[in-house]
Amino acid sequence: MSWFSEVQQGSPVEVFALTKAYNDDIFENKVNLGVGAYRTAEGKPWVLPVVRAAEKALANDDTLNKEYLPILGMESFSTAATRMLLGEDNPAVLQNRTFGIQTLSGTGALRVAAEFLAQVLGKKIFYYSNPTWENHKLVFKTAGFEEGREYRYWNNATRGLDFDGLIEDLRNAPEHSVIILHACAHNPTGCDPSTSQWAEIAEVIKERRLFPFFDCAYQGFASGDLVKDASAVRYFVQQGFELFCAQSFAKNFGLYNERVGNLTVVLNNPDLIAPVKSQFTLVVRGMYSNPPSHGARIVAHVLNNPELYNQWQDHIRNMSSRIIHMRKQLRETLEHLRTPGDWSHLTQHIGMFSYTGLSEVQSLHMVKKHHIYMLKSGRISMCGLTPQNVEYVAKAINETVSSLPNN
Template sequence: MSRFADVQTAPPIEVFALTRGFNADQHPKKVNLGVGAYRSEEGKPWVLPVVRKLEVMLAADETLNHEYLPVLGLDALSKAAVHLLLGTDCPAVIENRAIGVQALSGTGALYIGALFLRKILGYDTYYYSQPTWGNHKLIFDTAGFKQGRAYRYWDPKTKNIDFDGMCEDLRQAPENSVVILHACAHNPTGCDPTDEQWKQLCEIIREKKLFPFFDSAYQGFASGDPDKDAKAVRHFAKEGLELFCSQSFSKNFGLYNERVGNLTVVMSDPELAAAVQTQLTLVVRATYSNPPAHGARVVAATLTNKDLFAEWQDCIKVMSARIIQMREALRDRLVKLGTPGTWDHITRQIGMFSFTGLTPQQCEYLISEHHIYMLRSGRANMAGLSSANLDHVAAAIHDAVTKFPA
């Protein structure tokens, strides 16, 4: 008998299974609202012009080679990423209390951060929003955390944040619990706390001696303004809290397959940085040894050059503005059709995803009858909408909601 005879088949990862179904579908009006990637008005992947320009420049630079990067990555990237996240006027930056470690996109930053917290600091409990990005639990469980607990976040009745429930759950969390917080454009709901609510959360986390671990996957991509999208993290840092923040440059640079990320570490004492870096070096060495260079060079060059940075800002404004436009257009069409329910939450939410409020049955009907692919949770990628498919999508949602009332 084979040693592998008792291996059980793992459940499929929904978003990738959804994409396979979409790719196999031959219907001319099929729409993919599942994949977590930006799409142009033509429904195509978009390579940012500033990225194209830099790739040509890098290809022509004969001083570059394919030698290994240091274990902690390209220093220019990490420094630029920390400054982008925290701002150059942040006390932690000025006082050298903030360091960065290049990682394999946001997922890799979350994982090496989780491994450090579990193995070096001995933390064993983490909290995640209900709902949250589907990979958070898998990452922290795989890193060895013993307990994962949900804090209330989405209220299906108001289609907004259950802030009182969130605060109550965090007040009950044991000391040294790691709290995963979405820095902006919460995935999957698109609902973020207000500035005042972030301040309250900061005080609860300080009072209860919890450890904040921000996940920043959409800085600049959410609103078009990198400073605005970093306000929550910056507030915590300026208030003196120690924290981790995973940064992804997949969405805001369109570098999905280059796996460019950074783990920002904010400490209370700059003298601790060297020891923390040595331990993170061992964590990285044991997982992927060192990170890839190409995408890191693209991001580092963009963030450290005034003219290229301005071009990048124009690009993220284009992407964020198109998504906002699609939100408004979908809401308007649903209202015009008289679709049962209220739909203003679509435009209140921010970022790539909308938590539509559609039920699993309605979502399955959209796939089977209308060839519109979205997660069973009702999460829809607003970048998958275009002027060519908006009427089809709105009519299909109207049909699903009418046939199968929630």
């Protein structure tokens, strides 16, 4: 008799299973389009030069120690991260009614905030886009939400945003529901609302008394412009919303394994900051007690140093421009091959990921026949494309959609 005899085999996490299969594959021309991490034009991971510089400076600072951080984390980091998101002249910043909490990357920010919403505020229903990052549902349900509902987002026929469906679903959402919104570079589609569409989304959320919860994993990484990529969040704050925003520094700093995140909290009344912080303190204390220091020190060192901050912005412009270039090159190659279908969405969308429009059958064919590893949803990571493999990938897509038409 074992205490664990009734434990059932859990479902594999697709993207990690895909990476393992890729690593085990001995095919010479294999391509990994599943991994959500930046790669250079040579297909290699990149440690940002400002990160190297910060680590050297921190290693040589004998005043630093390994004592515990406060439960809500390093204030110099969270303050800088919050102001990077909202802007120095944001009304919430100027009126001292916003604060940040250092978390275990963006996932930790989502989980801490979701538990606060469920356990402290008694929220029961959350909405997520269809499709969305697969971990949203698991994080919110585990945190105590009773029900997750979808709002329409992707229209596969047009390979673009189903805006009418999105608005209709938000209009039908029960009051006080929590709405997860992707701040920029929607994962997995790469398709974002326009400025006017964001304004209409905000109007419906305000009218229906819904709570906006932004997930911002790609600020600066999407377009290369920190202000542009944060424009939706800033607009909501300017419209008077109270909101949460989960920030990740995995992509834009390349700190994937350091788990550096920030939860920005915006309130309408600065007098409420103290009680709200006290409840967040209890949530974090019961979850992981306090966060690690190394990654947060790196980010704080860069964000609070004007010279390094400018260098870092050059880095993110370089990363985003490489991705934009690969989008353009893939589209041009597909069109040159006269690949069936319209591929204009590849350059109309933004960020690390893109929905190709390939079906599950076609996506599995790409893996099995061409050794091009991509999610069965048809999502690909543009970072996996390089000048050396983009033609091979385009020819594989051409063969796939020609031999297996998507009906």
